[in-house]
Amino acid sequence: MVGNVRVTSYVRVVELPACSRCIILAGREYSVSQGFLRHPRCDCTMEPVVKRRKAPVLDAEDLFQSMTPDQRHRTFGEAGTKAIEDGSRISSVVNARKSMDQVEMFGRTVQVTHVGTGSRKKPRRPPRLMPEEIYRQAESREHAIRLLYKNGYLK
Template identity: 75%
Template sequence: MADTGRQADQAAMVANRGVTSYVRVVELPACSRCIILAGREYGVSSGFLRHPRCDCTMQPVTRRSRPTPLDAHDLFESMSPAQRRKTFGEAGTKAVEDGASVSAVVNARKGMDRVEMFGRTAQVTRTGTGSRRRKRPPRLMPEEIYRLADGDRNHAIRLLYKNGYLR
């Protein structure tokens, strides 16, 4: 049903010359992938990326009206602690609360792997390590960072910087 409504909205936007683009509007509760797309603007003819049971909608942008929907950080701030843990995991939530980018934490999960490092198995990601042509070492996942920091917040923040979650 939701897909039919989105398709009708998109057809109406294409037919209306006053509509220049649309903005993705995310309703909570939502998955982490939808949250990082919140507030992004797309061309009218661009397809609306979604998954089963996705509650996201689109809001038209015209020359006279530019909506200001919540972005990923705003949505994170509006979530309860339980919703944050459910959506981003314990370490992901802690990393964002310590200043990490929501999208960096979520996208790190795409390239997640386990490698032998420091004499034990460590969780790492290859996403966000730079050029595909140049082989760079993987970066630690937030879970691994907080495990290595062992309760030392300053050490965790240093590792978040070193691994590209903070700038």
Template identity: 40%
Template sequence: MAKPPADLALARNRQISSITRQLIELIQRIWRTLSAATIADDLEGEAGAAIVAAVIAGQLTAAQGAQAFVAGAMAEQGASAVPEALLVAEAFSGVAPDGGPLETLLFLPAIGVQRRLAAGMTGQQAMIGGLADMARYTATSIADAGRSADQVGMAATRGCVAYMRVVTLPACSRCIILAGQTYSYSEGFLRHPNCDCQTLPLREAEWEAVQSPEQLYASMSEAERRRRFGVAGADAIDQGADMNQVVNARRGMDYAHIYGRRLQVTHEGATRRSVYGRSRDRAGDRFARFAGQRHGTATSNRYFRSTRTPRLMPEEILRISDDRDEQLRLLKRYGYIV
């Protein structure tokens, strides 16, 4: 029985990293034209619009590669690579990792710059910090769009039953202890801001195709071990302590109450103009007029948002249902596949 090479997941990681790197280089060029004194106006204007448009394009590109990635992994393992539904890449763009508006997330660096100025930093120092914030939000948005699309692609391919977490160094301690762990295809992906770990779609439940936490730790220099785990933590691990006891990996989520349960939702992509919004409009949903946000500024009341059916996030759909047919039905309903 063929095993999927970890190189497949690493290639997907390089693809996402390349998209992110090109975006950050573009953002750096734009950022150099901005001023700490006018940063809020700048990000509400043309500069902010250019950054948002670039990140949306990056998310779209990352999502577009998901179905081919899953199909390649299945083909390597001798499983059927034919999906039951086609992924809608546009459904994964324009949304922040927490399900909120991407525009709002990408305006936060302006607030960070203003806070640094208020704390006594120079304009240059404040802008360097703001650029670091923007790079972090951009990298997280691209990686999450790609991983979310990958997981929907796995759900749409019945041959895929699980995925393995592939960790590439440098990585933080929280990710290292999860290296090589295998999860059901529908189980949520543990991640943090700036996390670039990758999934490896699997036909079977257990594989040895990627490095374990212990193998990753052994390949690290002493300085890197101390940087990632802390001096005391690295010393404890060196003396035989359980790495999982040294590091406590956590993930945070935002939830809303819907259908009598706490579920992760988004209002992004829920307007009449969106894929999901058009489907709900045809289904007879009522839409309320509301003011949109354009680069941090409220617009006129020209948008219509569903008042009856919030849009579930893909990972939440996979979490609340164990039945693949029901998962596919919900993914179609909410516009992630067709």
């Protein structure tokens, strides 16, 4: 690719089945000289982008829609899948898992994430509830949607 002057960049192509981290990076564009990290058994590839012609590549939402319900549950978990189907951003659900914790809130121990609240050592805002905790606490779908919005999964 470096020798071909028509190639301006490349995009990450994700083949299913894939892990949730790879799925949220699907369709991301990289410069010709920049690589992307892979994990063991990663099937992601790169596709060159030629000047004036962008390659049609599936992004995270397209990949999610093309997955079977069983693939969705294996990749994102039951609550994560439900949150995404209810309109949450896939990246918010996946990234929340990077900094999961259990804290004492509402008079009981709940699952939270520190992602999107500041640093773990000096949080600027209180921790956010995990989707699993939101669906445990929600009394109805409307209540779950309000909690997803309040906790930053929906915009």
